[in-house]
Amino acid sequence: MSEATLDQTTTTNAQPKAARFAVFGTSFLLGLVLPVTAGLLYEAAFRAGLVQARLLPPPSRVFTTLWKLAQSGELTTHVLATTVRVGMGFGLGALVGMLLGALTGASRNARRLLDPTLQALRAIPSLAWVPLFILWLGIFESSKIALIAVGVFFPVYLGVMAAIANVDRKIVEVGRVFRLSRLALVRRVLLPAILPDFIIAIRSGLGLGFMFVVAAEIMGASEGLGYLLVDGQQLGKPDQILAAIIAFAVLGKIGDWLIVVLTKPFLTWQDTHQRGA
Amino acid sequence: MLTIDALCKIYPNGTQALEKISLDVDAGEIVALVGGSGCGKTTLLRMISGLEAPTRGHAALDGEVIDAPHPAVGIVFQEARLLPWLTVAQNIAFGLDHLPKDEQDRRVDEALLRVGLAGYGKRWPRELSGGQAQRVSIVRALVTQPKALLLDEPFSALDALTRESLQDHLLALWETHRPTLVLVTHDVEEAVALADRAIVLQPKPGRIFADIPIDLPRPRDRLSPEFAEAKRLVLKALDGSINQPHSHQAGRVQSPAAGGSF
Known part of the structure; x- marks a missing residue:
């Protein structure tokens, strides 16, 4: 039966x-x-x-510029440079954010020790770090990646910590009844329970990663989509600025979509009102 | 043997939930804790499970004091509390991590078969009905083969028919390894259908009002006059426990009605 x-x-399901x-x-x-x-x-x-199109070029001209950039191979160079920066900064920031968030979420003592400092650091506008990062890490890749990582870190840290602290006591008790160690409780109960919230946290983290890569590239880079923006401004080429903006939109959307698609198989258990929609 | 020795629980806000509860439960015995709401029966169970610490006194299994969740004590909650991200089979195997994979699979398959859920192993908890989920929750606690199983109103959220069938399932499961069962319930019929002894608790503060042996052979016929008489005795004690004046009367552990045999 x-x-x-x-x-x-x-x-x-198939139908x-x-x-x-x-x-x-x-x-x-x-x-x-x-x-x-x-x-x-x-x-x-x-x-x-x-309309006078000197400052706001029509779509046809923007796409022509985009096409030219793509054909000359310039677009690939810039997209690649930006992607690598975001990828490395995001990886670093998300990893540290996840570890510290899990620690402060699971242990009250760790939260008392670390969270006040981290919240104070969070209150600093991230761009304020730029001069210091440049002094410490130089003007090349390291300082840019560090800035992006800082931007990604906070939403991930905050999201993971809040999610872990909010896990249902009743579910945690099941772990206690089976005498899971602290680490096993985190791995077998807390982390799976927060997965949906974690995914939202890393999605907003990635969004901030793109925000900060622009800041980093505007402040000094010889390649990257942010460089295209500055270059377009200095040489009076609004079509190039818009082309770079479109490239940003597409890149950001693809990154977000990748997170959603890659994590979907792990969320089939969810019992939500929009399941399957 | 499960021993509860002068157990007291006072909450930080000063509420005295339990006062000097002492109770011995033999190995393999089924005991029902019955009482009105707020008499501390769930609190008592949580302290036997090691999830909460008593203020004074202790619970012990075979002489070993329980001060944290114990490997030989399992618990089934009022809600099934299945982990929603694990399949039914993975939920049942949750406490079997220390065993080799094939032994885990063997126990899970056998457990599913015994509660009539063969073929349900790969389903998600959200795909189960309330009664099915609670059956999974019971076998999750039993596959580790505990010496004592505590049940906190496990069937109270189910409809009458499902409840009766689950009570039968529970007895059938109990037959194999005969663990000690301590069952918290507010359902007198359930207590009489399952237990060797009904302990009636009295509220404010929680203490034992009556200890009523239920000496009926199994399987029990719910429609027999003996069953009705046992139910009447427990109900009478329950009534007495609720209508008692609040003044504390020490030594009132034997119900007048339960003095003799049936």
Whole structure:
């Protein structure tokens, strides 16, 4: 009897796959309506001679610039430089944020010892570190990665600490009844329990990573999307600035999407009201 | 043998939850703790489990004082408390980490079979009904083969039919290794259906009001006159425990009604 029920679940799961894809497609297209319409209207206004496009070039010109950058291989260089910086800073910041967040979330003594200092450091605008990082680490990659890591660290730390402290006592008691060690309790109960919150924390961490890579690259870099921005400003090329902004948007969206897609298999257990949507 | 010796619990706010509870439970015996709400029955169970520390006195298993969760004492809570990110099989194997994988699988498969959930091993807890989840929770506590199993109103959230079937499941599981069972319940019928002894607790502060032996052969016929008579005795004691004046009367451990045999 249970076999039959299991079979049924598989078929009901397989059937709406096409339907679900259609839903995904529709919502994807729906999301494009607003920007595409705005772009087309502006393009039309430009063609009709209604707007002066010196400071705000029409989409056609921006995409031509983007295409030229891509063809000359410049875009790849810049995207790669930015991606490597964000990747390394994000990896470092997220890792340290996760470890310290788990420590302060799980142990009251660690929280009393570390959290006040970390909260004080968090209150410092991260950009204030830039001069110091440049003095300490030089003007090249290290100082940039350090700045990005600082930006990523705080949302991850805060998210993990709050999530661990908020894990249901009843679930933790199950771990205690089976006499898990402190470490086993973190690994087998606390970390899986906070996974959904953790994913949100690293997603906002990645967002901040992109914010700080721009800051780092604007302040001095010879390559990277942030460099394209500054270069566009200094040489009066708004189309290049917009091209870099679009590249940022695409890159950030891909990064976020990757986190969502890669973590999805670990969240199939969730019992949420929007499951499968 | 499970020994509870002059156990007191006073909460930091001054509330006295339990006063000098002493109780011996033989190995393999089934004891039901019955009482109105707020009489401290759950508190007592949590202290036997080692999850909470008593203010004075102690609980001990075979002479070994319980001051932290003990490997030979299992507990089943009112809610199933399955870990939602583990499958049913992984939940049952949660306390078997120290065993080799094939032994874990063997015990899990056997447990699932015994509670009528064969084939459910790969499901998520969210896919189970309340009764199924509680069955999984019971076998999760039993696969480690504890000497004593504590149950805190394990069936109170279920409908009457499911409850009766789970009580039968519990007895069947108990038959194999015969662990000591301490069952907290507010359901007199459940106490009489399962227990060798019903301990009626009295509130404010929690203490033992009556110790009523239930000397019926198993399997018990819930419709027999003997069953009804045992139920009446426990109910009467329960009534007495609730309507007692609050003044503390020491030495009142034997219900007048429970003096003789049936």
